[in-house]
Amino acid sequence: MLKIENISKSFNPGTVNETKALRGLNLNVNDGDFITILGSNGAGKSTLFNAISGNFFVDEGRIILDDQNITFMPDYKRAKWIGRLFQDPLKGTAPHMTIEENLALAYLRAGQSKTFSRISKKDEEFFCEKLKMLDMGLEDRMHTQVGTLSGGQRQALTLLMATIVPPKILLLDEHTAALDPQAADKVLSLTKKIVEENHTTCLMITHNIHQGLQTGNRSLFMADGNIILDLQEEERKTITMEEVLEKFKAGAHKDLDNDRILLSE
Numbered sequence: 001m002l003k004i005e006n007i008s009k010s011f012n013p014g015t016v017n018e019t020k021a022l023r024g025l026n027l028n029v030n031d032g033d034f035i036t037i038l039g040s041n042g043a044g045k046s047t048l049f050n051a052i053s054g055n056f057f058v059d060e061g062r063i064i065l066d067d068q069n070i071t072f073m074p075d076y077k078r079a080k081w082i083g084r085l086f087q088d089p090l091k092g093t094a095p096h097m098t099i100e101e102n103l104a105l106a107y108l109r110a111g112q113s114k115t116f117s118r119i120s121k122k123d124e125e126f127f128c129e130k131l132k133m134l135d136m137g138l139e140d141r142m143h144t145q146v147g148t149l150s151g152g153q154r155q156a157l158t159l160l161m162a163t164i165v166p167p168k169i170l171l172l173d174e175h176t177a178a179l180d181p182q183a184a185d186k187v188l189s190l191t192k193k194i195v196e197e198n199h200t201t202c203l204m205i206t207h208n209i210h211q212g213l214q215t216g217n218r219s220l221f222m223a224d225g226n227i228i229l230d231l232q233e234e235e236r237k238t239i240t241m242e243e244v245l246e247k248f249k250a251g252a253h254k255d256l257d258n259d260r261i262l263l264s265e
């Protein structure tokens with residue numbers, strides 16, 4: 001459903017600060033894939049998401065989403081098909097608006113309601129049902145300003161907003177990394193539930209190698225702007241951690257950052 005063909009992206013080309021963030025990367029994502037993406041800092045993981053979202057146009061290559069060539073489509077036009085979460089829970093929501101208003105805005109953005117002037121009773125009930133699913137009691141706080149929520153609650157709400165109308169593809173960029181362990185577990189299990197229920201195609205960047213290998217159906221490892229290891233479902237089940245690290249080392253010509261391993265214990 002998503003075909004990425006030979007994409008490259010350089011920042012500050014022709015200067016001393018030139019960085020080749022993506023180097024001829026190819027990726028074929030199947031409908032319903034839940035892919036985890038691992039790799040060292042600076043490997044190009046977030047840049048890959050920026051390329052898919054259209055934050056910039058790639059220098060080379062093509063991006064095809066559901067048979068449509070979106071390579072040069074502006075970001076705001078792709079936005080309705082692409083849900084995205086970042087590490088920072090403050091990024092996805094408007095703090096001075098209520099939970100209900102944030103959800104209404106997400107609904108409006110996805111093209112499901114026509115005006116923002118009034119939230120209909122029907123929409124309100126729909127939002128309430130969705131909030132119940134988070135199991136955080138937020139359905140009783142629909143008129144609370146989002147700025148007063150905890151990081152975990154806010155990230156769960158952002159997840160709901162990104163999927164309230166299921167996107168074609170959901171991009172999660174270390175979306176639990178800034179949360180305390182308990183909140184991170186909660187948001188990850190909600191993520192799995194929502195992705196499964198909607199059969200959403202999902203790419204999730206994580207620095208936690210154990211989590212990465214246990215979540216979804218496929219894992220990619222990136223280094224130096226490319227995918228150097230692509231573990232499909234069957235292989236992922238049987239491969240040992242030592243073999244993964246060995247294969248990464250062979251493909252990247254270096255070890256996976258130590259902190260990435262240590263952090264994930």
Ligand SMILES: Nc1ncnc2c1ncn2[C@@H]1O[C@H](COP(=O)(O)OP(=O)(O)O)[C@@H](O)[C@H]1O
Nearest residue numbers: 011012019021040041042043044045046047048
């Ligand atoms: N907007 C930008 N301007 C300049 N350099 C960038 C920009 N975005 C990313 N980079 C550089 O591209 C490389 C890949 O970055 P990134 O995709 O953020 O890595 P990752 O998410 O894997 O840690 C890094 O060297 C980073 O400094």
Ligand SMILES: [Mg+2]
Nearest residue numbers: 045046047173
């Ligand atoms: Mg990143």
